[in-house]
Amino acid sequence: MxxxxxxxxxxxxxxxxxxxxxxxxxxxxxxxxxxxxxxxxxxxxxxxxxxxxxxxxxxxxxxxxxxxxxxxxxxxxxxxxxxxxxxxxxxxxxxxxxxxxxxxxxxxxxLQLITPESFALLLDGPKARREYIDWGAFHSDPHFHLIWARSRRLLKQRNQLLRAQADDRQIAIWDQQFAHYSNELTERRRAWVNSLNGVLEGIIGKFLPNAQVRVSFSQGWDSKTPIEQILKQQLQRDKQLGYTVSGPHKADLRLRVNNIPVQDVLSRGQLKLLVCALKIAQGVLLSQQHRKxxxxxxxxxxxxxxxxxxxxxxxxxxxxxxxxxxxxxxxxxxxxxxxxxxxxxxxxxxxxxxx
Ligand SMILES: Nc1ncnc2c1ncn2[C@@H]1O[C@H](COP(=O)(O)OP(=O)(O)O)[C@@H](O)[C@H]1O
Ligand SMILES: [Mg+2]
CATH class of the missing domain: 3.40.50.300 (P-loop containing nucleotide triphosphate hydrolases)
Structure with a gap:
């Protein structure tokens, strides 16, 4: 292309x-x-x-x-x-x-964009890294966009109900659907990050041969607890706050060197190379999976x-x-x-x- x-x-x-x-x-x-x-x-x-x-x-x-x-x-x-x-x-x-x-x-x-501001991917909050995962999953998985859009809409509706102090039973009905799409979305994101890791390791090894960078997926809630249970447990707090605290909208890609976040360890030049490695890996994966x-x-x-x-x-x-x-x-x-x-x-x- x-x-x-x-x-x-x-x-x-x-x-x-x-x-x-x-x-x-x-x-x-x-x-x-x-x-x-x-x-x-x-x-x-x-x-x-x-x-x-x-x-x-x-x-x-x-x-x-x-x-x-x-x-x-x-x-x-x-x-x-x-x-x-x-x-x-x-x-x-x-x-x-x-x-x-x-x-x-x-x-x-x-398109893959690398600018002098691309450090933001590593320095800013999880949003940019979540978008990075979603870009990859979007291009590699034909059903991803629909699931992502549904999950987003359900979250919006849930937050509206929370702010309106809706009845707990009414929210519980929405939560079934929200939980379903959260799991679907998370599985697809995790699968994409797993395949990314296979490609990324080699590229990081070339760019940063002396740093052992570990990349892991964080799904947005405690991975040992089903999302249904989390939503139930946190319902009263969510209602007080007027938004959903945990869920796939909090997912992140964690990058660490010796278990320390990369932004606390690497130089600006190294961070730039790491961002380049992430973007190149995304492209390599796309061409391997889809010849695109x-x-x-x-x-x-x-x-x-x-x-x-x-x-x-x-x-x-x-x-x-x-x-x-x-x-x-x-x-x-x-x-x-x-x-x-x-x-x-x-x-x-x-x-x-x-x-
Ligand atoms: N809407 C606009 N219309 C006309 N000129 C613009 C507009 N927005 C920015 N510019 C000018 O366009 C020029 C080119 O900017 P840019 O592409 O950033 O240059 P470079 O990357 O080569 O340094 C700048 O001089 C800027 O002032
Ligand atoms: Mg310029």
Missing amino acids: SISQLTINQFRNIEAAALTPAGGLNLIYGANGSGKTSVLEAIWFLGLGRSFRSNQAQRVIQYEQEQLTLFCRIGEQDKVGLRRTRQGDVTIKVNGDKPEKVAELAKLLP QCIYLVDDLASELDSEKRTLLLQQLEQTGSQVFVTAIDPEQLAMISWQRMFHVEQGRINTTDS
Whole structure:
């Protein structure tokens, strides 16, 4: 799965650009503020219908313009187009038709993003790590999305009942269903983490040969007690608080070195490499299980990494056989690898240069 053609119109400082990326390693280089990150952001926007830099999607529309349009061709066949107006109207077309769900886009364009802010995956609370697990399970398990969505809806309904101080018996009826979907969801997440671990170990071994990193799944409640029992035991407290304290919405991926959380032990460079290992493992697993390739977007790859680690990371990305877009200020920073295609960005204009 790779983008063979990309057009960007009125997106950030890019007025109009047309790129023909290579199926392997692509380098996007240029001065600060030239528009490098915006190219990655445009690809992300096509795959997810939102930005990774701003919660407000209209921020990405070029100043003084009414709308942005993006288009890409994936492989030989699939065409994806997206238009978004300042009023927030979004039109998405996949091969000329409107997709039923934005999730269809994510299936066509499985994107992996690595930015200098990606540390957040390890430093912040469990939400980002839960999303990481769910991304993997979503792409590997066709029933996952439905189960995830049902479980989420049931949780919302349960929380509404708790806040409304509903009758215990009424809540108990909902809890049967909530427990059922919680177990389904948890089993699928656990299965995915288990298969991830098989791949991850080797990659972490290359990136952090001296640290024994252990990765484990935490399901969101005491694993020795059935969720039905937990919900019953905690009902009065949940009612007081107005939300459900334990459940699959509290699941997490725990990463430890010598039983200490990684964020307390590893350097920033090491944390960045660990995040890269997690994302590469996710892609490797996807291609092993489903012969589907992720597309890697790596913003400012050089930051925090010495020359040896930059080389290692680029080699590992190349080995995945995936399409990779890397940004850098100066191509000299990343001259240790041969780039299939190079793009120079200058004040929002993009030119292909010889590589
Ligand atoms: N909505 C917008 N319209 C026009 N220009 C914008 C918009 N949002 C940001 N910019 C400008 O786009 C430029 C490119 O930003 P960015 O892609 O982050 O550059 P780089 O990654 O190359 O440093 C910045 O100079 C920024 O001020
Ligand atoms: Mg940038």
